[in-house]
Amino acid sequence: MPRDLCMKYYVMGIGLIVFDQLVKLLIRLNLAVGESINILGDFFRITYVQNRGAAFSILSGQRILLILLPVALIGAVLWYLHRSSRKHPLMYTSGMLIMCGGLGNLIDRAFFGFVTDMISFSIFPPVFNMADICITVGCFMFLLYALLEDKLEKKDER
Numbered sequence: 001m002p003r004d005l006c007m008k009y010y011v012m013g014i015g016l017i018v019f020d021q022l023v024k025l026l027i028r029l030n031l032a033v034g035e036s037i038n039i040l041g042d043f044f045r046i047t048y049v050q051n052r053g054a055a056f057s058i059l060s061g062q063r064i065l066l067i068l069l070p071v072a073l074i075g076a077v078l079w080y081l082h083r084s085s086r087k088h089p090l091m092y093t094s095g096m097l098i099m100c101g102g103l104g105n106l107i108d109r110a111f112f113g114f115v116t117d118m119i120s121f122s123i124f125p126p127v128f129n130m131a132d133i134c135i136t137v138g139c140f141m142f143l144l145y146a147l148l149e150d151k152l153e154k155k156d157e158r
Contacts, residue, residue, distance in 0.1 A: 097138030104131030
């Protein structure tokens with residue numbers, strides 16, 4: 001990957017991590033745990049939750065595992081992105097989103113012992129955060145890339 005394009009992905013990634021951490025800081029400073037602010041009635045709320053587990057609070061209380069596993073996964077994504085030559089931007093974007101989300105939540109776990117969650121929809125019970133959105137969108141994009149890889153790579157060769 002060209003150096004200038006690589007830098008764009010790192011700048012995007014740093015921006016996403018900083019945004020995620022700023023939102024979480026604002027929530028921790030302005031809301032009490034469990035407090036909610038209705039944005040669109042009961043449909044969409046900002047609710048401060050401290051998640052001591054992974055997605056859907058699984059592995060709650062397994063802080064060491066929840067720190068080591070993301071470190072290993074982030075390392076694997078970085079290794080894959082840097083060893084891959086001539087891959088499609090969709091692959092790089094998905095990897096960067098997954099890494100940024102993982103790092104955003106890893107920062108919380110390492111420094112606070114929990115992940116700050118705040119986005120709440122009445123139709124989807126779990127409360128989540130910006131890092132979770134990055135991970136989810138990144139995984140969806142990577143799946144899309146994996147399904148279309150041959151077509152995308154052939155198109156780039158032309």
